[in-house]
Amino acid sequence: MTLEEVARRARVSTATVSRVLNNGASVKSSTRARVLKVMQELKYSPNLHAQSLAGGRSRTIGVIVSNIENPFFLDIYKAVETGAHAAGYELVMANTDYSPERLVASIRLMLGRRPAGLAAIVSEMDATLIQELSGHPIPVVFYDVGTPRHNITNIRVDYRSGMAKLASYLYSLGHRRVGYVGHHATLGPIHERVQALRDATGKHAGLEIEVATGDDSLEGGRQAARVLLGRSPRPTALVCVNDVMAVGALREVRTRGLRTPEDVSVTGFDNVTLAQFSVPTLTTVHIPRDQIGRVICDCLMGGGVPSEQEFVVEPELVVRDSTGSAPR
Amino acid sequence: MTLEEVARRARVSTATVSRVLNNGASVKSSTRARVLKVMQELKYSPNLHAQSLAGGRSRTIGVIVSNIENPFFLDIYKAVETGAHAAGYELVMANTDYSPERLVASIRLMLGRRPAGLAAIVSEMDATLIQELSGHPIPVVFYDVGTPRHNITNIRVDYRSGMAKLASYLYSLGHRRVGYVGHHATLGPIHERVQALRDATGKHAGLEIEVATGDDSLEGGRQAARVLLGRSPRPTALVCVNDVMAVGALREVRTRGLRTPEDVSVTGFDNVTLAQFSVPTLTTVHIPRDQIGRVICDCLMGGGVPSEQEFVVEPELVVRDSTGSAPR
DNA sequence: AGCCAGACTGTATGCGCTTTCATAATGATG
DNA sequence: CATCATTATGAAAGCGCATACAGTCTGGCT
Numbered sequence: 001m002t003l004e005e006v007a008r009r010a011r012v013s014t015a016t017v018s019r020v021l022n023n024g025a026s027v028k029s030s031t032r033a034r035v036l037k038v039m040q041e042l043k044y045s046p047n048l049h050a051q052s053l054a055g056g057r058s059r060t061i062g063v064i065v066s067n068i069e070n071p072f073f074l075d076i077y078k079a080v081e082t083g084a085h086a087a088g089y090e091l092v093m094a095n096t097d098y099s100p101e102r103l104v105a106s107i108r109l110m111l112g113r114r115p116a117g118l119a120a121i122v123s124e125m126d127a128t129l130i131q132e133l134s135g136h137p138i139p140v141v142f143y144d145v146g147t148p149r150h151n152i153t154n155i156r157v158d159y160r161s162g163m164a165k166l167a168s169y170l171y172s173l174g175h176r177r178v179g180y181v182g183h184h185a186t187l188g189p190i191h192e193r194v195q196a197l198r199d200a201t202g203k204h205a206g207l208e209i210e211v212a213t214g215d216d217s218l219e220g221g222r223q224a225a226r227v228l229l230g231r232s233p234r235p236t237a238l239v240c241v242n243d244v245m246a247v248g249a250l251r252e253v254r255t256r257g258l259r260t261p262e263d264v265s266v267t268g269f270d271n272v273t274l275a276q277f278s279v280p281t282l283t284t285v286h287i288p289r290d291q292i293g294r295v296i297c298d299c300l301m302g303g304g305v306p307s308e309q310e311f312v313v314e315p316e317l318v319v320r321d322s323t324g325s326a327p328r
Numbered sequence: 329m330t331l332e333e334v335a336r337r338a339r340v341s342t343a344t345v346s347r348v349l350n351n352g353a354s355v356k357s358s359t360r361a362r363v364l365k366v367m368q369e370l371k372y373s374p375n376l377h378a379q380s381l382a383g384g385r386s387r388t389i390g391v392i393v394s395n396i397e398n399p400f401f402l403d404i405y406k407a408v409e410t411g412a413h414a415a416g417y418e419l420v421m422a423n424t425d426y427s428p429e430r431l432v433a434s435i436r437l438m439l440g441r442r443p444a445g446l447a448a449i450v451s452e453m454d455a456t457l458i459q460e461l462s463g464h465p466i467p468v469v470f471y472d473v474g475t476p477r478h479n480i481t482n483i484r485v486d487y488r489s490g491m492a493k494l495a496s497y498l499y500s501l502g503h504r505r506v507g508y509v510g511h512h513a514t515l516g517p518i519h520e521r522v523q524a525l526r527d528a529t530g531k532h533a534g535l536e537i538e539v540a541t542g543d544d545s546l547e548g549g550r551q552a553a554r555v556l557l558g559r560s561p562r563p564t565a566l567v568c569v570n571d572v573m574a575v576g577a578l579r580e581v582r583t584r585g586l587r588t589p590e591d592v593s594v595t596g597f598d599n600v601t602l603a604q605f606s607v608p609t610l611t612t613v614h615i616p617r618d619q620i621g622r623v624i625c626d627c628l629m630g631g632g633v634p635s636e637q638e639f640v641v642e643p644e645l646v647v648r649d650s651t652g653s654a655p656r
Numbered sequence: 657a658g659c660c661a662g663a664c665t666g667t668a669t670g671c672g673c674t675t676t677c678a679t680a681a682t683g684a685t686g
Numbered sequence: 687c688a689t690c691a692t693t694a695t696g697a698a699a700g701c702g703c704a705t706a707c708a709g710t711c712t713g714g715c716t
Contacts, residue, residue, distance in 0.1 A: 013696045048440035049377040050672035053701050112376035218605045251605045277546045277579045279607035341666045378702035381671050
């Protein structure tokens with residue numbers, strides 16, 4: 001079913017059918033009705049490829065995330081989706097699983113779709129890629145990586161600050177031996193979190209950090225926690241890179257017959273909904289994902305926000321039941 | 329950057345560039361190298377819309393799900409993604425939030441992309457829509473709804489059987505007053521689960537079912553559980569439509585100072601990973617999502633599986649720690 | 657030298673749509 | 687009734703690419 005076929009049956013030109021489709025220019029209401037009727041009958045649905053090829057513009061924005069299974073990314077995706085739909089845009093999502101190769105492939109693919117904008121909510125990054133993106137005429141938003149430049153806006157979370165808050169809090173509770181549950185330790189922004197935690201050692205005398213990593217998943221969190229809890233002396237607190245891994249760590253603590261927080265304190269990061277439903281509820285650091293989503297929408301669709309800008313998000317400590325005084 | 333521009337700079341025709349792009353027909357290796365070099369320099373990425381318009385074919389398959397935030401749907405999505413990537417296809421996802429209107433919009437949009445195939449993993453359904461889809465030349469797979477017909481394959485889970493297993497199990501533990509935590513009770517396949525549970529009443533003397541609903545989310549599960557647990561006499565078991573809502577229910581039970589399973593047993597459905605990380609771990613019914621994903625891939629891409637077919641998935645009871653004997 | 661198969665490359669058409677630009681129908685006005 | 691401003695419609699030119707077809711060039715033959 002093509003537009004031309006509709007035009008033929010409605011006894012009008014393709015131009016008129018196109019006008020009806022984009023309900024724009026003036027079309028006599030009787031003609032419009034006739035065309036609409038034919039469309040119904042033929043179950044016509046316009047070829048999106050032809051539309052964006054001919055029209056030049058595109059109502060699609062691309063979103064690339066590192067791990068769609070982590071609610072953190074999903075929440076941002078949903079926030080962007082809400083804003084996009086409100087503005088009449090559609091989203092296309094790609095998932096990289098923290099693989100730089102898949103990121104490159106995803107970006108190339110997205111670019112091929114000639115989207116109205118591109119959001120990369122990823123922790124991995126190819127240096128030359130970001131350079132390359134700057135050349136393209138489409139607006140891009142990076143979360144966590146890259147630097148602002150032409151057509152590129154950056155959103156950055158002050159992990160350093162968030163981790164410092166967490167470290168001070170745990171230190172004040174008497175914790176001196178802390179395990180860090182992470183993933184992909186070599187990736188820049190994720191490395192930053194460990195580093196920030198390590199730096200806290202300088203400020204807090206006697207604080208020691210041990211690191212273990214696993215996948216970014218419940219199971220990965222459990223496995224990393226298993227390594228850490230197996231050491232002797234055992235850490236009295238587990239700082240996890242995000243809430244999902246923290247819930248995995250929580251499970252490992254319990255499986256070992258230990259109690260949270262009496263024996264081992266556990267903290268997350270992100271403050272996803274799950275953090276309020278775990279047992280015990282999770283002490284974590286809130287990152288305003290809806291706000292991040294809104295900024296992305298503004299940059300990519302409003303057209304109001306200039307590029308070459310950087311937004312810094314300040315995370316907030318949220319204390320719940322998974323942390324307590326260090327055991328003596 | 330267009331193919332034509334590349335052709336000009338490489339001093340060849342657009343046809344040759346196209347050949348290089350689709351690394352098909354014979355191109356002298358020196359020419360190929362020259363073209364490739366120009367592509368690099370120009371950071372050329374082919375316009376996907378032009379490609380699929382000119383080429384007619386498309387390496388994209390569309391996936392529509394009811395609620396991407398529920399790991400059940402996400403797992404199926406991921407399974408399909410794995411199979412698709414292996415076969416050189418890309419996925420485009422749409423999310424309906426259980427809204428029939430959004431389903432219609434999503435399907436129309438997907439059809440506009442002229443995908444190689446379409447998978448609808450949704451619980452809501454518009455009767456006329458399914459009819460309309462049958463007319464289109466693209467293969468479609470429905471999960472949970474619809475009926476097999478030309479170009480349409482169906483995958484169906486035997487909820488009746490799964491619920492019956494659950495009911496018998498709980499009955500054998502002495503439970504007589506059971507609360508059902510659900511969502512969107514009016515939707516066909518979801519209604520089927522309640523109905524199946526109700527039907528079990530006939531087989532098990534004295535079994536009573538009460539129903540409460542909330543969103544398909546952790547919070548929704550908690551709220552529905554709140555309603556149920558507030559009643560008097562209190563149900564001794566909460567049967568939840570899926571694991572996510574069950575984890576929400578678990579939280580509500582605990583918040584009220586009740587114990588699981590000593591005071592209240594809780595069951596889920598789907599057996600997502602989270603079910604093994606909740607406290608206590610969740611008794612649930614396993615649905616083989618990877619298998620479902622594989623069937624979808626076979627139907628949409630292999631071309632081997634004929635349409636007008638129906639696959640029935642048999643769910644399995646998985647007993648964990650959230651269920652126990654009914655309190656006296 | 658003459659011929660031909662095969663490898664290589666260019667030309668030209670069309671995919672389904674949007675969008676000027678030009679034209680025709682309509683109504684308002686003097 | 688003539689005139690002009692609108693409004694409604696059509697004809698045609700691409701958008702960037704794939705591809706059928708035709709053409710050129712190479713080397714191996716006889």
